[in-house]
Amino acid sequence: MANVNAGHHDHHPDQEELRTFAFWIYLMTDVILFATLFATYIVLQGNTDGGPGPKDLFQMNGIYASTFILLTSSFTSGLAILAMNKGNRLALMNWLGVTVFLGASFLFLEINEFMHLVSEGATISTSAFWTAFYTLVGTHGLHVALGLGWMIILIMQIAKRGITPVTKRKVNIISLFWHFLDVVWIFVFTIVYVMGVN
């Protein structure tokens, strides 16, 4: 029984390819998860129970800023992939670092927004509308937070092991995840914020 690293020729299908495929299926389940949250949000949208609604409290300037930041982070994660495909380890780590920084800024703005809303008297238990709002937007935020932790761990692994088939697959997957969160945010931005204030 000898230990081996990946890359040995075998009858097995390529493990890294399998993992990428499985991640696509996982993303599909995440689509269903967000779809359910969106459906709930849309059903409960008007149920403000006489309390404040979206028009009263949303501050769109902050939302434009955080949208811009998240979209940019998607772009920088794309640049990280390009750097990886060129075999440039340092640039890969740097672009991932920039992505982490932008993602953290997005989260910072989101937490700020939530604190502002709570100070205005719109908490999760104010009405069905606000429960649905915090849950939907917060679930997206939670995904972003997990993505950040994951990316930091990956940067450490790349520093230790360089660009191997395994780390390459891992970076590809996190970038898929990151783009996915971006797409979800576009729906949040449109359905929750833009349609909410208009």
Next chain:
Amino acid sequence: MWESVKEFASEFFVTGDPLIYGADVSIVLSIIAIVSVLTYFKKWGWLWREWLTTVDHKKIGIMYILASVLMLFRGGVDALLMRAQLAMPDMQFLSGDHYNQIFTTHGVIMILFMAMPLMFGLFNVIVPLQLGARDVAFPFLNALSFWLFFSGAMLFNLSFVIGGSPDAGWLAYPPYSELAFNPGPGQDFYIWGIQISGIGSLMTGINFIVTILKVRAPGMTLMKMPMFSWSVLSSCIAIVFAFPILTVTLALLFIDRYLGGHFFTLDGGGNPMMYINLIWMWGHPEVYIIVLPAFGIFSEIVATFSRKKLFGYKSMVFAMIIISVLSFLVWAHHFFTMGSGADVNAFFAVTTMLIAIPTGVKVFNWLFTMFRGKITFETPMLWTVGIIPNFVIGGMTGVLLSVAPADFQYHNSYFLVAHFHQVIIAGVVFGFFAGLYYWWPKIFGFKLNERIGRWAFWLWNIGFYLCFMPQYALGLMGMTRRLYSYGWDKGWFEMNLVSTIGAVIMGVAFLVQIWDIAHSLKNMKRDTTGDPWNARTLEWSIPSPAPFYNFAVMPQVTSQDDWHERKLRIEQGLEKPAKVELEPIHMPKNSGIPIVMSMFWFFVGFGLIFDWLWMAVPGFIGVLACMVVHSFNYDTDYYVTVEEIKRTEAEAGRVIT
């Protein structure tokens, strides 16, 4: 100090019921017994290395099956308690509150902690062997799925002695399941028990889709794949689409209860009907998730014991895929009485009736497979033949229920209770029993005793009809479900008594099966052929039980029922047993992370149930830490040497030159 400890204990533990004290004692005694046996025989290391940390799909499958049999026992005891209470009018055996808890735990346990793991057990043991694979696509994830299920099941069952059981029905409809009406921890046990095991089910779904689509033996195209694997694929597709909805729904209910949200509350603009829609968007596909693999099992057994190729392979495949798609379009038939209007009800009534078509196709395919076949009635086939009329009756009463105007009459009556028990017991449970009898020799290396097996079959079936046929009539006579007591004036006594007698007979049948297993263990005859039924698919081409790497040499598949065809060719002298060239086999290493991580999940759940953040937060940190540790571990596999393969094959009675 002592006073506060006593006060805490009286709230923490369920008190006041002699039945529960009895259970407390037996739980403590069995834990002591298990621990001392393991310590006395110095088996802790063995248990840890061979079972708790295993990533071998066959062992994981056996653990699933074992757990599901325990849960069948618990759920069955619940059922018998209910039937005892209903045996006579004005019975004083259980209080109303206790009855509510029992029908809730009975439903949850039977569907989520008995049917699901029994199904996953069969997936695990059989699918990789049928596909000619060394393991599932992701063995580590597979172990994690099992341990998450196990943690969730333990958490849920704990509510029996700690904190109090949930009592809002198996789907926990709000507003009754909301904090305002249900303040105790029981409902939170429900949420976290199901949530944790649900994550495991979702991962199993992903794992088996990838396994079936990507890890088949060379030459096995999708349309040459055994029918059970097709049924697993269609079931897993439904899992992947349905389980996220369950995750979200339970999370929303928890947000209502824990953070004071207003999703489904009566005040604050909440909408309880939203929950009922969401839970059935998962709940209805769930029913098909558990029954589709049973259809696959029947297809394998019918072909094997009729000595014929399965009739209508392609139509079978299409029927299963259509069922898994249609299962997402029928959810509102569970609440025609909600008042969504004639148009909505008509749509859901029609989609529900449509499902009868592919299901009918399958039934006819099984019948045509038997037609002019050389049928033999060993236990697996006996079950299958017994199931067909039974399931057809269940299916037809389902079509009756799908007629929306008529459903206003049947809704929540015993007619419905009889219907869903008939499709789930006769379809799912009996189907999995058939599968267990069929694959038992492959899993354990010996057949179960046929004579005792026949006794179990007849007792189960007679008990079943006695128990549930009267319930159809009781439903039409006005008896509603979840009723814990009724008066003499109703005229329901006789049929309820018959129903209870039927339930007792099924209880006896279960004991007979346990006896069957014990008896066969003691008097077993080792199966040396690996193919005791003269069957048709790849899992029978290897020794029983299968060696840990499954196939010493990767099979090359050329046709449907490839093993059967190969046997024919060898018999006719067209193919000589090929001289094989062994190569080292690539295998995954065992890992302790799945069980440790699931234990942390248990702490997360338990902490949140009792609002103990000091337990939940470290638990969650532990979960994350396990993920990080696993992510940093690159040393996850090894190679089995050719010498070891030769040795293992020789021990199984196969000589490889």
